[in-house]
Amino acid sequence: MSAAQPLDALWMPFTANRDFKKKPRMIQSADGHHYVTNDGRRIYDFFSGLWTSGVGHCHPKIVEAVQRQVAELDYAITFQVGNNRSAELAARVIDIAPDGFTQCFFTNSGSESVDTALKIALGYHRARGEGHRTRLIGRERGYHGVNFGGMSVGGMVPNRKAFSANLIPGVDHLRTTIDLEHTAFSHGLPEWGAHLADDLERLCALHGAENIAAVIVEPVAGSAGVIPPPAGYLERLREICDRHGILLIFDEVITAFGRVGKAFAAQKFGVTPDIITTAKGLTNGVIPMGAVLVSGDVHTAFMQGPEAMIELFHGYTYSGHPVAAAAGVAAMEVYREEGIFEQADALAAPFAELLHAFDNHEKVIDVRNFGLMGAIELAPRPGAPGARGLELHKRAYWEEDLMIRNGMDTIAFSPFLNSDVADWERSFDKMRRLIDTID
Numbered sequence: 001m002s003a004a005q006p007l008d009a010l011w012m013p014f015t016a017n018r019d020f021k022k023k024p025r026m027i028q029s030a031d032g033h034h035y036v037t038n039d040g041r042r043i044y045d046f047f048s049g050l051w052t053s054g055v056g057h058c059h060p061k062i063v064e065a066v067q068r069q070v071a072e073l074d075y076a077i078t079f080q081v082g083n084n085r086s087a088e089l090a091a092r093v094i095d096i097a098p099d100g101f102t103q104c105f106f107t108n109s110g111s112e113s114v115d116t117a118l119k120i121a122l123g124y125h126r127a128r129g130e131g132h133r134t135r136l137i138g139r140e141r142g143y144h145g146v147n148f149g150g151m152s153v154g155g156m157v158p159n160r161k162a163f164s165a166n167l168i169p170g171v172d173h174l175r176t177t178i179d180l181e182h183t184a185f186s187h188g189l190p191e192w193g194a195h196l197a198d199d200l201e202r203l204c205a206l207h208g209a210e211n212i213a214a215v216i217v218e219p220v221a222g223s224a225g226v227i228p229p230p231a232g233y234l235e236r237l238r239e240i241c242d243r244h245g246i247l248l249i250f251d252e253v254i255t256a257f258g259r260v261g262k263a264f265a266a267q268k269f270g271v272t273p274d275i276i277t278t279a280k281g282l283t284n285g286v287i288p289m290g291a292v293l294v295s296g297d298v299h300t301a302f303m304q305g306p307e308a309m310i311e312l313f314h315g316y317t318y319s320g321h322p323v324a325a326a327a328g329v330a331a332m333e334v335y336r337e338e339g340i341f342e343q344a345d346a347l348a349a350p351f352a353e354l355l356h357a358f359d360n361h362e363k364v365i366d367v368r369n370f371g372l373m374g375a376i377e378l379a380p381r382p383g384a385p386g387a388r389g390l391e392l393h394k395r396a397y398w399e400e401d402l403m404i405r406n407g408m409d410t411i412a413f414s415p416f417l418n419s420d421v422a423d424w425e426r427s428f429d430k431m432r433r434l435i436d437t438i439d
């Protein structure tokens, strides 16, 4: 039997595998703001990893911290035993978290953070004698990862429909806040749409508010193509949750750690949820890791009963892995020492200006932005939705040495938090050439 070829053996995530393997786009290395491809080209990374690598690739401080840690403590059992790096990282994250957040529970990804958060929400109500609160509310077009809980509260149709008979029960959804008739080409937050938060009141009336455990939303939806919340929407959701004793979960897997110009989107919007999920920027993408942050109130509810009893029957072999945590601690240091969140905040205005230069392009039906998250939505090619977007991604890679991401016909941008504006200018010139010439 002949040895398997490496690429044949690989089943790639969220990828058109057969199409990809006809002409693979392979990355060999990276440094700073560029990838180097297998064929030796330097590609500007306009997606900073997969929303992950805000301070750039292979940041020396993070690389060094990982190298040091792996040689000192590669792994330590995580149940009933702790390690210094995970404790240090939890303290660092809580230091920059919104007021009232007191504990961090570590996971290995955004999907795990979401399922952990949903379980914490259910456990919280149960611990307080409100075990009837079991219903979970998500939102259409929300993305909360791919595990069963997150997929069920999520609202991206292709991710759900193949599994529709097996989604978890007791889930409902708010409507999406995007409606091009009212929101297209908004600069930052759309003025229209705060009233859509009142969907939660309708669901309370339908199911009985006393049966609803939690609502989960991305403060700015990312994977559905960058959907900023309407002005006042998050405030309204918070009010309704408070009125009915429902927990509010912000899924900040993308928005945490500077992406919208503060440590957390909760701080940018001045709206404080009860639970926050994170991953990606926690380690600058260097080692897989996620964290669920909880408010003191949520944590205290669990810390009852006999002290020798496990309070939450949940956790992962790698929850608080020392090498991942070392990457996280180094990332937190870089964020602080290099003023990364402040840099990101200051870059939001020039980014918005360059992005909205596409507002009047004949092939563009919407442009959306918030912080350092942006999207250009192209009109679909008649009869072939998604074809234009994928073709644009491929041409950007092969012809323009540019990494962008498409979700169907929406091109999304997740620039580095410490970007050089001149790189954006060059990259948007390339984007214009591509959009001008694409069928």
Ligand SMILES: Cc1ncc(COP(=O)(O)O)c(C=O)c1O
Pocket (backbone or CB within 6 Å): 108, 109, 110, 111, 112, 114, 143, 144, 145, 146, 218, 222, 223, 251, 252, 253, 254, 279, 280
């Ligand atoms: C808001 C949100 N939640 C959850 C996830 C899932 O994270 P992961 O792919 O690390 O499981 C993502 C990934 O993009 C995300 O954007």
